[in-house]
Amino acid sequence: MIFLNVALMANEPAEHGKGEAKTENHNGEGAEKADHTAAAATGHDEFDGHGEEDKKFNPGEMILEHIGDAHDWHLFGDVAVPLPVILYSKDKGFDVFLSSAFEHGHKEVNGYKLLHTGKVASVDGSDFYDFSITKNVSILFASLFLMCVIFISVARSFAKNRGKAPKGIQAIFEPFIVFIRDDVSKASIGPKYEKYTPYLLMIFFFIWINNMMGLVPFPPPFGGNLTGNIAVTVTLAVLTFIITHVSANKNYWSHIFNPPGVPGFVLPILIPIEIMGVFIKPVVLTLRLFANITAGHIIGLAFISLIFIFGEMNAGAGYGVAIFSVAFKVFMLVLELLVAFLQAYVFTLLSAIYIGTAVEEHHHEEAHH
């Protein structure tokens, strides 16, 4: 039932009523059905002992479940697409099977069990590594594949219209490519911008496309929260960090370890601050994107949750709140469209600025004297 709610985000208000009716229906049905959905919904520490509150709508669980990762793709109701689980442990080697083998946590497979948090754990508590193709990994693959399709066809379109005015898909993406190249890369990095432009284009479009895909609620691989996942944002930030410091010149390091024009007694304070700054930058990049996108998803889901919270109290109240919730949700969605672009732009711009400071030649005059 929780996934029904998630799916409803995109649908018309009329369908909310239907969802609500089903919710009530579930509540009214036998314990078995409720057990099943609750088990699928995750968020419980215990397998057994579903109390009365399990049947109640739990917005926190629903939201966390949505913005988190999972081992399968829930479509609607109890229908889910299983995804491959890939586990490696020193003792048992690789184990590859479909997540449906867990039967929503009811079954153990080869010494592994599926927790209600959606995570896989070993039954005996031994160490293992989880390389599963989870919901987010599948979104990642899908979005990267989409990028390949889009940009290789853009490149082909460029080749076809060589020396002529842009046409078709090329005309859609060319302004953005030129924007990143001229206003982000060239403006922030300076004369050496050409080397870094492909990376900046890559992160810009990766973040933007994934932000947009996260806003489309249905069907998979849309509606995930990939750019709101810390593993993804930290990878991007670390890549920027590595590129920055691999291309850093003498000037950059001397600004950290021997800031020009600073009296000697301040250096013991300043150098640690500069070194901290080096590491704070990627952390800030990581958290900004993660927090913005995750917060957007939480707010959107919170508005939808209100409908069901009120709906549980009174069906009429649910309908009443639905009007406002949907209005706010639409407003948020429009805002999120802006945020999706803005965060991709900000991440790319900051990456470009960090790279720019690393490759910048003697900018301060006092550096030579």
Next chain:
Amino acid sequence: MDLIKPELGLLFWMVVSFLIVFFLLKKFAWKPILDMLKERETSIESALQAAENAKFEMARLQANNEQLIQEAKAERDNILKAAREAKENMISEAKDKATQEADRLIKIARENINNEKMAAITDLKNQVALLSVEIAEKLIKAELANKESQKDLINKYLEEAKLN
């Protein structure tokens, strides 16, 4: 909290797949796109430059044409002027020649007349002389019809010759 703890699996797949796709797109999309964008921009730039140059060339040509026209006009005026002068010259020359010829003809005529006149006079003179001689002969014949008078005259002439 699970949310801010990166999961190993996603991290691994993210790094691997992102880098693969990055290098793939760098080779097959970003580099060609950026190259072609640059190429097109330089071609547009050069085309604009060429257009600008053509405009300048046109203006220059136009100025040239103007100058040529001006020159042609001046030339035409010069030619016309020269022609007019030539015409006037010719006319005046012809007039002069005509007067000269007329003068010459008149002069010749006059000379002829003079000559004729002189010839006529000479002829007349001769005639008169001849007549005079004839008359004189006749007179002398008549005078010297007697021997006496012939003798007197011869004596007279001899007398005169002696005196000389």
